[in-house]
Amino acid sequence: MRIILVILGCCLLISCSKDPVLADNKIIEITVPTGFPPIPPAQNNAFTEARIDLGKKLFFEKLLSENNSISCGSCHFQELAFSDPAQVSTGVDGRVGFRNAQPLFNLAYKTLFFRDGGVKNLRLSSLNPISNHDEMNSDIVRVIQRLKNSGKYTNDFQRAYQDTISALSILNALECFQRTLISGNSKYDQWKRGETTLSSSEELGRSLFFSSRTNCAQCHGGFNFSFEEIRANGLFETYADSGRQRITTLPEDRGKFVVPSLRNISVTGPYMHNGSITTLDEIINLYDAGGANFENKDSLILPLNLSNNEKQALIDFLKSLTDDSFLNNPAFKQ
Numbered sequence: 001m002r003i004i005l006v007i008l009g010c011c012l013l014i015s016c017s018k019d020p021v022l023a024d025n026k027i028i029e030i031t032v033p034t035g036f037p038p039i040p041p042a043q044n045n046a047f048t049e050a051r052i053d054l055g056k057k058l059f060f061e062k063l064l065s066e067n068n069s070i071s072c073g074s075c076h077f078q079e080l081a082f083s084d085p086a087q088v089s090t091g092v093d094g095r096v097g098f099r100n101a102q103p104l105f106n107l108a109y110k111t112l113f114f115r116d117g118g119v120k121n122l123r124l125s126s127l128n129p130i131s132n133h134d135e136m137n138s139d140i141v142r143v144i145q146r147l148k149n150s151g152k153y154t155n156d157f158q159r160a161y162q163d164t165i166s167a168l169s170i171l172n173a174l175e176c177f178q179r180t181l182i183s184g185n186s187k188y189d190q191w192k193r194g195e196t197t198l199s200s201s202e203e204l205g206r207s208l209f210f211s212s213r214t215n216c217a218q219c220h221g222g223f224n225f226s227f228e229e230i231r232a233n234g235l236f237e238t239y240a241d242s243g244r245q246r247i248t249t250l251p252e253d254r255g256k257f258v259v260p261s262l263r264n265i266s267v268t269g270p271y272m273h274n275g276s277i278t279t280l281d282e283i284i285n286l287y288d289a290g291g292a293n294f295e296n297k298d299s300l301i302l303p304l305n306l307s308n309n310e311k312q313a314l315i316d317f318l319k320s321l322t323d324d325s326f327l328n329n330p331a332f333k334q
């Protein structure tokens with residue numbers, strides 16, 4: 001009986017309910033960069049101007065946190081591809097977490113969220129920062145009450161979702177805005193479109209990156225420079241953060257993390273799950289040495305014997321993945 005009810009519930013959520021786009025509310029087409037697949041649709045949450053606007057307001061709204069002290073934008077800075085320059089972010093009351101804040105772009109394509117891939121849905125992922133003790137330390141019921149009390153948002157929710165201020169519409173609006181954060185206009189993308197040339201060092205780095213000598217693209221491949229697999233790159237011999245094991249409890253998942261995209265990498269430091277590496281130099285040296293001696297280390301991580309020239313070339317290539325038009329896009333500014 002329970003199973004039948006669950007199936008029925010899912011059916012109602014997925015297929016039977018409608019997306020109430022208002023007649024005067026324009027559906028927006030988001031331009032997909034060359035070489036990117038079409039943006040997968042969000043369930044009952046088509047892009048409209050009103051939704052994107054509301055989502056952006058909520059992204060920068062401190063009422064989402066305890067003491068009205070921080071917003072999503074306090075840890076995710078646009079000019080840094082929505083990452084945080086701090087090793088670990090500071091939440092309410094100066095509390096510090098244990099992971100480095102991820103950049104936010106091309107999330108519309110992602111299927112695994114957070115470093116350990118513990119959440120599989122962008123809409124639901126906003127519940128984590130809102131309720132996390134070390135981040136916003138609030139909860140969605142309190143957020144609804146505060147937004148109502150502020151009196152600022154009634155019309156916005158009505159316009160965007162024909163709804164009062166509700167949990168679903170808050171999550172939908174945050175999802176809608178975050179889905180517009182598409183980045184695919186780096187120098188490398190422009191080169192692929194035949195609009196510019198790479199320097200000889202960038203070109204050498206590119207060929208090394210995609211070679212079977214380095215294996216970089218085996219993990220960081222595809223249009224978003226990550227196949228979103230969960231692997232261990234051998235950063236440490238022993239991991240303080242168990243990574244994927246936090247979700248599965250399996251010993252073989254210890255030290256494994258979702259492979260990060262390398263787009264905009266020049267501005268998203270410090271690096272790795274705990275922000276323990278500050279420069280691309282150190283990262284290349286780590287891979288060149290074949291990583292640390294760690295039991296779950298991936299078999300693709302091997303000593304590379306790169307020359308200094310080749311190391312610099314890899315760094316120059318990684319720097320060519322920066323998309324300045326994304327970092328400065330006025331549409332994403334507060």
Ligand code: HEC
Pocket residue numbers: 059064070071072073074075076089090091092097099100101102103104107110112113114115116125126129130134135136174
């Ligand atoms: C106190 C700092 C802080 C605040 C505030 C914060 N975040 Fe984050 N965010 C982080 C950290 C740290 C991570 C990585 C957490 C992890 O992997 O466990 C993260 C990860 C994410 C991710 C996962 C990205 C990916 O590629 O998997 C999304 C999405 C996200 N945050 C969106 C938001 C939204 C939306 C808000 C506001 C509702 C928000 N964040 C507020 C620090 C913060």
Ligand code: HEC
Pocket residue numbers: 214215216217218219220230231232233235256257258259260261262265268270271272273274283287298300301314
């Ligand atoms: C077996 C898969 C795998 C291979 C091969 C691999 N990486 Fe990684 N890479 C990862 C994982 C997993 C992480 C995240 C580890 C963590 O957070 O602790 C990572 C992190 C990184 C980071 C830091 C990203 C960030 O945002 O913090 C860079 C840069 C990087 N890799 C570059 C490379 C380069 C260059 C190569 C080739 C020399 C390479 N990787 C080969 C899996 C891989």
